Amino acid sequence: MKHPDDSGTAHGGSDAGSDRPAATATPEPPSPAVSFAGAGLPAEVLRTLTRLGVREPFPIQAATLPDALRGRDVLGRGRTGSGKTLAFGLPLLTRTAGRRAEPKQPHALVLVPTRELAEQVTEALTPYAEALRLRMATVVGGLSIGRQIAALRQGAEVVVATPGRLHDLIERKACRLGRVRITVLDEADQMCDLGFLPQVVDALDQVHPEGQRMLFSATLDGDVDQLVSGYLRDPVVHSVDLSAGAVTTMEHHVLVVHGPDRYAVTTEIAARDGRVLLFLDTKHAVDQLTRHLRASGVRAGALHSGKSQPQRTGTLAQFKDGRITALVATNVAARGLHVDDLDLVVNVDPPTDTKDYVHRAGRTARAGESGSVVTLVLSGQRREVSRMMADAGIEATVTKVRSGEAELSRITGAKAPSGTPLDGSAAPRPKNTNAPFRGLGTSKGAAKGTSRGAGGTSRKAGEARRLAEARKAAAVRRNNG
Numbered sequence: 001m002k003h004p005d006d007s008g009t010a011h012g013g014s015d016a017g018s019d020r021p022a023a024t025a026t027p028e029p030p031s032p033a034v035s036f037a038g039a040g041l042p043a044e045v046l047r048t049l050t051r052l053g054v055r056e057p058f059p060i061q062a063a064t065l066p067d068a069l070r071g072r073d074v075l076g077r078g079r080t081g082s083g084k085t086l087a088f089g090l091p092l093l094t095r096t097a098g099r100r101a102e103p104k105q106p107h108a109l110v111l112v113p114t115r116e117l118a119e120q121v122t123e124a125l126t127p128y129a130e131a132l133r134l135r136m137a138t139v140v141g142g143l144s145i146g147r148q149i150a151a152l153r154q155g156a157e158v159v160v161a162t163p164g165r166l167h168d169l170i171e172r173k174a175c176r177l178g179r180v181r182i183t184v185l186d187e188a189d190q191m192c193d194l195g196f197l198p199q200v201v202d203a204l205d206q207v208h209p210e211g212q213r214m215l216f217s218a219t220l221d222g223d224v225d226q227l228v229s230g231y232l233r234d235p236v237v238h239s240v241d242l243s244a245g246a247v248t249t250m251e252h253h254v255l256v257v258h259g260p261d262r263y264a265v266t267t268e269i270a271a272r273d274g275r276v277l278l279f280l281d282t283k284h285a286v287d288q289l290t291r292h293l294r295a296s297g298v299r300a301g302a303l304h305s306g307k308s309q310p311q312r313t314g315t316l317a318q319f320k321d322g323r324i325t326a327l328v329a330t331n332v333a334a335r336g337l338h339v340d341d342l343d344l345v346v347n348v349d350p351p352t353d354t355k356d357y358v359h360r361a362g363r364t365a366r367a368g369e370s371g372s373v374v375t376l377v378l379s380g381q382r383r384e385v386s387r388m389m390a391d392a393g394i395e396a397t398v399t400k401v402r403s404g405e406a407e408l409s410r411i412t413g414a415k416a417p418s419g420t421p422l423d424g425s426a427a428p429r430p431k432n433t434n435a436p437f438r439g440l441g442t443s444k445g446a447a448k449g450t451s452r453g454a455g456g457t458s459r460k461a462g463e464a465r466r467l468a469e470a471r472k473a474a475a476v477r478r479n480n481g
Helices: 043-051 059-069 084-096 115-131 145-154 163-171 188-193 197-206 223-231 259-270 283-295 309-321 354-361 379-391 406-412 459-480
Strands: 074-077 108-111 136-139 158-161 182-186 212-217 236-239 250-256 276-279 300-303 326-329 344-347 371-377 397-400
Touching (some): 043 115, 059 074, 059 084, 059 212, 059 236, 074 084, 084 108, 084 115, 084 158, 084 212, 108 163, 108 197, 115 136, 115 158, 115 309, 136 163, 145 163, 158 163, 182 197, 188 197, 188 212, 188 223, 212 223, 250 406, 259 344, 259 371, 259 406, 283 300, 283 326, 300 309, 309 326, 344 354, 354 371, 354 379
Parallel strands (some): 074 212, 074 236, 108 158, 108 182, 182 212, 250 371, 250 397, 276 326, 300 326
């Protein structure tokens, strides 16, 4: 196979040189490909697409494939779940095919913000890489750096990496980027948000100066704009599926809950039939809720940055194959997590900004499927959450709910948990200094005659019951005596 670079022409069609001019958007890109075959992909790739049941390109793929295959710098904007991985991955693999990497010197680089996204990209591209006889290596933190050094030493044409671990490998002289002619920045805005901009810039300064660069991001402001203007040459801009909230198959609900009832509502949602992804703000809160759910009979698993990579990988695998039905996570799962047929995402803690909301929501209604996003709010949070969702262009249905009610079940599929502990321990009482916990599965009907928010039965009612039972027992003893 003749490689597209064999003509000696620099990628992008402009004059070669190490001084890259500032990026300018091309207003009218070529007509998008209407099929994978029409895009000019190799026969090996087309056969693999057919074998995997991938028949028609998604909009972002149809829009970017022609330009990316020609070697143009591409700036893509699209929500997560819109098909960006194949949009950049198929051109990257096609244009790298036919080359053989020397030890420690890859020819193509994909930079991503999280370990989960790195593994997902590698998993998605591996069948096509194998069809083209390309070797891939994934380098991320949390896994053995020795094994990653060994993989690079054996030779890998394509490297998928997180910026921090790649920087470590470069510092150890285990990886050199001078022969990288295709560089992809996926989820560039999150890499900048996580503080990886210095490592990203360092990597871009080391790759081949005449190489092709593709940047995909949900937003193009701040640090991302700096990357675009500094490192992309005359990029073709494609904006597709900008907001998860704009997906017509996605429903948005704001459920107003009473403070003491929040945990009970959450638990009943988690106990639904089918999988659910629940987001909380902190690692501690994730662990606490996961323990509570498992002790209540819900097959729950925790995912956050405090877990080791093998733990995170194992938990995700169990969630995908159904052994875990409720995944409790921090924002580490807001990007790079693809689960087929995930139809419900719950913000137990409301997101703090529109970007977080959009990416959390993007875990459902992927690839044309339907799904719902539910945000639990206390009455005092309604105004702030409404403002945030309005800024995101999202119209949500607002409903007041309590645990055990039919309306909660209608919206989320909530049901009472089995109550049988999965780990041999009783359900821990959640620590909540602001309001007492009503108790799991306690509906208004079940709590009839008791004071609200007091764990099911008020203290006075309990004392009266115990006194009545003591008097009855004394009367029985007198009659028997």
